[in-house]
Amino acid sequence: MSARGYVGRFAPSPSGPLHAGSLVAALASWLDARSHGGSWLLRIEDIDETRTVAGAADDIVSTLSALDMHSDGPVLVQSQRRSRYAAARERLGPAVYPCGCSRKEIADSRLGLASDGAAIYPGTCRAGLAPGKIARTQRLRVPEAGQAGELVRFDDRWLGLQQQHLAREVGDFVLQRADGFWAYQLAVVVDDAEQGVTDVVRGADLLDSTARQIYLQSLLGYPTPRYLHVPLLMNAQGEKFSKQNGAQALDLSRPVQELQRAAGLLGLDTTAATSRERFWELALAAWAARFARR
Template identity: 55%
Template sequence: MSSRSLSGHASAADAGYRGRFAPSPTGDLHAGSLLAAFASWLLARQAGGAWLVRIEDLDPPREVPGAADRQLQALAGFGLLSDEAVVRQSRRHALYEAALTDLLDRGLAFACHCSRSDLAATGGIHRRCVSARAGGAPQPAIRLRVADGATVDFDDALLGKQSQDVAATVGDFVLRRADGYWAYQLAVVVDDADQAITDVVRGADLLDSTARQILLQRALGLATPRYAHLPLLVDAQGRKLSKSDAAHPLDPSDPLPALRAVWRALGQDEQALIAVETVTQLLDTARVSFSPAQIPQAAAGLAAMHNDHRTNAV
């Protein structure tokens, strides 16, 4: 990891640093979620900036009833409170519709009836419509038109220089799905711009989405925030924790063990927090002791969360 890039990340205080944590309500808060929330909060606090919470509830078939409220309650138990009113994507359809209409009106997006099976021969990469259906049911998806050779280069504050040929590796990507639901890529770009987010700190599983989001920001004439992609917590089989049976919900009534554990997974000095006795003390101490340069690039095994025998919350 580059201390140069992370020091640049922290200096964003002069530019009004605004970070965010944006969970999807597909389950309760688990250790991997807490790591992302805590790290993004620490970077925002170290920069003297704001930290926001946004609920990304745009996929009803995958949502768990009550999960969003339980996530917010858990964050509160860990002392991680949004500096502004919590935003829920499900209440922001008009913003997404306006952005999509703009892209369609300028010929930068188009209707597409291609299904996954239609695109099987190209590995799911869309470069031209191949579906026999045209203009009929079912409702088409809307895709962003990606120019041939469209390559995006960016500097990740944790992982360094990144480059992706979006046309070759992704193709024309979906902005509104055929089932009528908004695609993640459009919603997150519109929301980050609307909330004036300057720094996106999130798990490395979303690194592959970044080039698409930058292309979309450019198409909409929006500013591009800085990005930092955190190491993932994985189980013994190397699976992302959110997709693992080991992803037990956290217990916000006993927050210190879990906070110490994610602090350790972020590569930080365990001794810095050894004497703290309350969440407030831990957060205050973590804020001044946090060293972004110590965050590892590689995924952390779930065992890192269990080194402390007191950690019964993960």
């Protein structure tokens, strides 16, 4: 553990109200921070402004408050931090290059798909834009196969040892999108570093992004947090429970039941709770027994 103490965070996107799937990640991050005697910060990840729903950020904050989860510091809002991401991009220098490839062109290269479903970038524009091409995105150059740094390993506190070959499994990845918005990978690395985050607790859907973020941290001279990726709540069709497939807002008239459902997915027994106060006692004890020393 860092000498500066534990700092965790929850970072929802304001594309709708907080739902049961998001609550699992919020609960896990809050319990981990409290069981380590640390602080818990809230960040609104609205860097993709095309997905932002008016009023959703305030609704998320108020919902968390109604469930007794309060940020221990100011709420950070990504859309107010574009200059910080631009500064980080400048520090990366020639490791970043313009790319003129469309999504269709990359998909047609047939190098395969990364584990998150994105097409693996074939490196078409690494040596410069072809005649007639204009820059669409900005990409980060990853080490080529066989070079030092190409294999990224980390120990996930829930899933154990993980590794990813960046060149073979991801390829050079986007830092600035064709629409001008900064990509999630860059924004989250800058925000975690500048907020002093020591531990990232989040959903397993973001596991595939971790190696890219660790590589970016190394280039920018940032410390690497510890990572813990929790299981996802799935719907009846086996899809991630999300706003995109119809997840509804939490029922705040039944706060204990909503919290217990999330705790159950994390393997925490809180069935004896009949109040929020008792729920938090049971949940903290169960989480600490499993993770406080990990």
